[in-house]
Ligand code: HEC
Ligand code: HEC
Ligand code: HEC
């Protein structure tokens with residue numbers, strides 16, 4: 001046993017005296033110690049404080065560590081080759097005496113260090129993966145590229161859901177797929193070849209069945225839901241109008257599926273459609289499996305597609321994403337965003353023409369973030385200073401708050417670097433700002449026997465705008 005070990009060790013110790021192996025040993029021990037210290041700090045402080053700290057900690061250091069591990073045997077190999085070429089390779093390596101306590105202790109130390117190295121590499125890979133799964137890595141590390149999505153996400157009902165839960169989901173196969181496309185994305189970011197804006201829809205998004213349905217049960221019976229909408233006019237008083245929509249969301253709870261959710265989803269997909277454009281906004285053909293299992297085909301009569309368009313088009317099974325395509329990256333339109341800010345009191349309704357002015361400054365195109373933010377603030381302030389000097393004086397605080405609120409709306413929706421502007425990503429949930437539901441529900445998609453996909457307002461919602469009814473519902 002001793003002899004065998006001796007036979008292995010002698011050449012290693014002898015050949016190890018070369019610059020490659022020395023640098024390797026230095027890199028490995030150096031990065032290992034640094035990593036350990038950082039992890040200790042991280043443990044005590046709870047998480048890296050800066051997005052780039054993560055890249056360094058979980059990607060650069062482990063890479064150096066592994067490079068060192070590779071350099072060490074490489075050096076041995078190179079030295080052996082050089083010695084052999086010059087005829088200096090000894091037939092017998094200098095003798096090692098394993099009885100020598102110094103050598104024995106040295107060996108034990110090396111053995112322990114190797115064990116520690118294995119543990120470190122293992123933890124490093126695990127931590128690296130964990131880090132790449134984090135919202136911080138996805139949303140902030142590539143800050144220009146992901147800024148629009150991250151910003152909209154931070155302001156949405158899903159801001160506590162990790163990016164990867166919708167974009168990767170559970171299971172090893174999608175994990176590997178996402179890592180492969182992730183590597184391509186990192187390259188695109190470094191070469192600057194990514195698209196601006198990042199295009200939607202995402203054509204290789206994992207089916208909603210396997211992502212959204214981890215948390216949302218598709219057959220939940222929601223029934224009717226009252227959605228109250230407030231909007232403000234572009235007049236001096238910012239006159240408020242209130243209406244409510246009783247949304248017939250339905251679901252699958254009783255003998256047959258009902259309403260918005262039930263009709264399109266039931267148990268699994270029941271609708272398939274053919275879109276003739278990249279963005280799935282022009283839908284030429286819709287196939288619907290009705291309750292009896294019969295498939296009805298609806299074809300667009302007002303914008304019929306040519307056979308080539310149909311062949312080139314995308315055939316897709318309808319799922320959650322075809323309506324909820326902006327569940328978290330919900331970019332707003334300026335009018336609605338201002339209405340919401342007024343409703344929440346972030347913009348005071350007491351300021352004359354504030355709704356009109358806010359939308360006006362938001363609609364202007366600015367070349368970059370700094371200019372936009374500065375011009376918006378100045379725009380709101382100057383308007384009151386010039387046209388309403390009394391308001392500017394008496395309600396200085398409100399004017400300031402309004403300017404800040406308008407700035408914030410612009411800041412979270414417009415990204416000149418990424419060419420993300422108002423309405424770049426259409427929202428399919430509705431029909432006012434974008435075609436949405438009316439891509440199919442336009443009374444123009446006809447079946448062979450003359451049936452259409454209905455545009456009758458009350459199939460989807462009742463619009464309640466009678467003040468008496470609203471008052472009886474407690475809506476003020
Ligand atoms: C609730 C689920 C969900 C979460 C959480 C989520 N996304 Fe998305 N994301 C989507 C869906 C759905 C789409 C596809 C939209 C489409 O196809 O039109 C999308 C699209 C995108 C796009 C393409 C551009 C666009 O705006 O459509 C990017 C980039 C993106 N997400 C990044 C992120 C990042 C970064 C995070 C975390 C900060 C994140 N996503 C978190 C559901 C999610
Ligand atoms: C990890 C769990 C999780 C995943 C995955 C998830 N959601 Fe959600 N979703 C939630 C939670 C929690 C809420 C409730 C948030 C609240 O009440 O503020 C929610 C709320 C919603 C709402 C209601 C939003 C509103 O305005 O009230 C919609 C619609 C929705 N999710 C759609 C989706 C879609 C579509 C997907 C897949 C792309 C998805 N969710 C994926 C957890 C999840
Ligand atoms: C045909 C379009 C459509 C499809 C497909 C669809 N939804 Fe919805 N969903 C809606 C509409 C419309 C609403 C009501 C939105 C509102 O609040 O005004 C809604 C509401 C919701 C809500 C909020 C319910 C509540 O109690 O407030 C959740 C959660 C939700 N959908 C999740 C999903 C999930 C998950 C899927 C896929 C399994 C899905 N939806 C598929 C149109 C759709």
Ligand code: HEC
Nearest residue numbers: 259260263273286288323429430436437439440453459460
């Ligand atoms: C891809 C096409 C398509 C889109 C987009 C679409 N629908 Fe539908 N919808 C259908 C089809 C097909 C039917 C079934 C028609 C039939 O009864 O033959 C249907 C039926 C319905 C019904 C049931 C009508 C009834 O008479 O019972 C409701 C409610 C509904 N849709 C709401 C919506 C809402 C809300 C949206 C947008 C958020 C939407 N749909 C988007 C294709 C679509």
Ligand code: HEC
Nearest residue numbers: 227229429430431432437441454455456457459460461463
């Ligand atoms: C296929 C289903 C469907 C049909 C048909 C439909 N709507 Fe809608 N409507 C929606 C959805 C979904 C929304 C968005 C709800 C939300 O924002 O939460 C909406 C929103 C609205 C809004 C509110 C817009 C806002 O300010 O946010 C109005 C007003 C409205 N619909 C009126 C009508 C009228 C009038 C008709 C009949 C011509 C009609 N709708 C037909 C599904 C439908």
